[in-house]
Amino acid sequence: MSVSWVLAIILVIGVVAFMVARLRAARLEPQAGVKQHSLPGYHGSYALILAIFPAIIFFGIWKATSPVYIDSAVWRSLPEQVRSASDANRSLTMGTIYTIGDGMRRLTPAELDQVRSGQADLKALFASRGVALASSGEAYMIPAAENYRSMSDSSSLWSAVGAILLSLAGAWLGLSGITLRRRARNNVERVMLWGLIAASTVAILTTVGIVLSMLFQTLTFFQSVPLSNFFFGTVWDPRFAAAGSGGATGQFGLIPLLAGTLYIALVAMLFAVPVGLFAAIYMSEYASRKVRSVVKPVLELLAGIPTIVYGIFALVTVGPLLRDISAALSGGQPFIMAQSVLTAGLVMGIMLIPFVSSLSDDIISSVPRSLHDGSLGLGATRSETVRNVILPAALPGIVGALLLTASRAIGETMIVVLAAGVAAKLTLNPGEAMTTITVKIVNQLTGDLEFTSPQTLVAFALGITLFVITLGMNVLALYIVRKYREQYE
Structure with missing residues (x-):
């Protein structure tokens, strides 16, 4: 059966x-x-x-x-x-x-x-x-x-x-x-309680399992590559070796990948946060109900577009456009490449706008109406109310929204592959190509490779590095949330 x-x-x-x-x-x-x-x-x-x-x-x-x-x-x-x-x-x-x-x-x-x-x-x-x-x-x-x-x-x-x-x-x-x-009610509620505990336990154990699986492979990787060479190295050149050779050669410097990850995420946040936050303020404080009912769903549609579509849009449209504009401004030689940090950051920022706007709008709308009405009753203008009352009261929630947005930016892969390239190098010029940790994780785990070579195991070291970065962001956000929550509650 x-x-x-x-x-x-x-x-x-x-x-x-x-x-x-x-x-x-x-x-x-x-x-x-x-x-x-x-x-x-x-x-x-x-x-x-x-x-x-x-x-x-x-x-x-x-x-x-x-x-x-x-x-x-x-x-x-x-x-x-x-x-x-x-x-x-x-x-x-x-x-x-x-x-x-x-x-x-x-x-x-x-x-x-x-x-x-x-x-x-x-x-x-x-x-x-x-x-x-x-x-x-x-x-x-x-x-x-x-x-x-x-x-x-x-x-x-x-x-x-x-x-x-x-x-x-x-x-x-x-x-x-x-x-x-x-006592059927007590029995049902007891079963529901244990079901909730089991669901929470599964979530916790899954997280622990993911961390441990990466940690054990990372420790195996560091048996072949010194910690200093990985965390302080400035050259990424894994040089894949033939199967069976062990592949102990190559340079596994994290710095170029980490710099590219943070640089592209920073450009994306610089574009997405002002646009998304201002859109949220407009929808919650200035827009009429009819306008809000149209604008908010249209903005949220951006979140449903697959990232590969954003990557193609960056590769076909945004990258060539920025290259042609820079060539026109410089008199022939472009100073912005088609695949660059700026291209990837701008397109990723477009993708992140609905994350910032939708979450911030919900947070701003949840601020007690009494604070809003009290400020207006004291003679403050609408803009002064938003600046001095609404935003400070909603700041803990907005910090959480920005944290989620930053985590989404750090973990993006397809847009970076198509819009920023795979070149692991250090540069401050946003018009040049860089790459991120997630792209190299995909590269190291793609193909017919031995799972015991440093060239493959380095993907787990990169993964646990991303985990530590996001954990640090969560700890920092929790500190900020608690500090301002005590101030405004």
């Missing part, structure tokens, strides 16, 4: 349990001196929870662990000389066995007999059934494939039966104990 059918049956059992439990709770007759503890909806929800969640948890754990057990059992059944092969050969062997086992489900009994007796050409026979097999396999793969198929079918059957029976048992438990004093 397929996974979708099992989940559908469990869901149906849960819905039926909810409806029956709710109906039974609604028909409970009141007794003298005894009040009903929970509403009928809570009784139904509790029966629904008992019927669905334990069954789904059981089914999920079974489906996650059974392939590991089956893989281990099939591998142990193979001949000793096969099991002594390398990990790469093991993956190839097990993949062929699984393909044969899955393909045998499409064969007739007569064809299965031919396969077992070794009289059939597996590759041609499976091709006629739409199953691609790289080779005809070895003789020992046939019984292993049948073993795999038998265990997989049994596992699917028993997981489905167990999940459905567990769902029925949960529904029966939820329906059997419906009384006036049953």
